[in-house]
Amino acid sequence: xxxxxxxxxxxxxxxxxxxxxxxxxxxxxxxxxxxxxxxxxxxxxxxxxxxxxxxxxxxxxxxxxxxxxxxxxxxxxxxxxxxxxxxxxxxxxxxxxxxxxxxxxxxxxxxxxxxxxxxxxxxxxxxxxxxxxxxxxxxxxxxxxxxxxxxxxxxxxxxxxxxxxxxxxxxxxxxxxxxxxxxxxxxxxxxxxxxxxxxxxxxxxxxxxxxxxx
Numbered sequence: 309x310x311x312x313x314x315x316x317x318x319x320x321x322x323x324x325x326x327x328x329x330x331x332x333x334x335x336x337x338x339x340x341x342x343x344x345x346x347x348x349x350x351x352x353x354x355x356x357x358x359x360x361x362x363x364x365x366x367x368x369x370x371x372x373x374x375x376x377x378x379x380x381x382x383x384x385x386x387x388x389x390x391x392x393x394x395x396x397x398x399x400x401x402x403x404x405x406x407x408x409x410x411x412x413x414x415x416x417x418x419x420x421x422x423x424x425x426x427x428x429x430x431x432x433x434x435x436x437x438x439x440x441x442x443x444x445x446x447x448x449x450x451x452x453x454x455x456x457x458x459x460x461x462x463x464x465x466x467x468x469x470x471x472x473x474x475x476x477x478x479x480x481x482x483x484x485x486x487x488x489x490x491x492x493x494x495x496x497x498x499x500x501x502x503x504x505x506x507x508x509x510x511x512x513x514x515x516x517x518x519x520x521x522x
Contacts, residue, residue: 309487309500310406310414312343317485330493330522337517340500344513346408347504358508371395389456389471403456403472405483415478416487417458421451494522 316322316339329335351358364370367388374382375396386403393399405415423442425435441447445461452459456472458479459465466476478484488496503516 309340309343309496310416310485311346311408312340313485314409314414315339318482323491326489326491333494333520333522336492336494337520340503340520341513341517343500344503344507344516347507348513351507356508358510362505362508367391374401375399386456386467386472386475389469390454393471401471402474404474405478412483413478415475415484417479417484418488419460419486419490420488421455421457494520 316325319325325335329339350356364373367384370379370382370384371388371392372395373379375392389401389403392401405413407413423439425432425439429435442451445463448461449459449465451457453468456467456469458467466479467473499520502519506516506519507513
């Protein structure tokens with residue numbers, strides 16, 4: 309997504325493009341093609357072990373392999389930094405954005421922590437009080453900092469975790485994109501996961517792109 313969708317977000321009328329994309333999957337396929345081609349290149353050039361990757365459990369096996377020095381790098385979310393520090397306290401590591409541009413890197417962010425109250429629940433008022441408590445500035449900051457995440461507040465507080473601080477300077481319109489964008493009516497994580505699995509199995513980029521459907 310970093311490679312494929314970055315050019316989309318640089319367009320001034322990207323919202324209009326997304327609206328058209330939602331009615332024509334070919335537009336999304338065209339944008340995602342460079343991303344899948346990059347993955348195919350990584351596999352063919354042995355940057356990843358395709359057979360081992362197909363059997364690797366996300367944020368489980370990959371963390372173990374990296375902590376033991378079996379892999380030189382790991383692709384996962386910044387929030388895994390806390391778990392990595394606990395698994396390997398002596399390991400020195402940093403989290404960086406994806407170096408997929410000719411002259412720079414792209415940070416993929418997700419707006420994926422949502423709080424809501426079930427209107428038909430048995431404890432609606434208690435739930436509302438809990439959300440009120442969790443959305444206080446101090447409590448929200450505690451949560452995002454312990455998740456090595458980023459706060460939506462306007463006070464510009466950044467993560468105190470040194471391992472993820474290299475990401476801080478990429479939190480801007482030009483160097484980051486949304487990995488989960490509610491404007492896009494496609495299940496992006498499902499499509500990309502399934503597409504990459506096909507590539508790891510030796511299938512073509514075309515086969516991976518064909519999975520992109522509404």
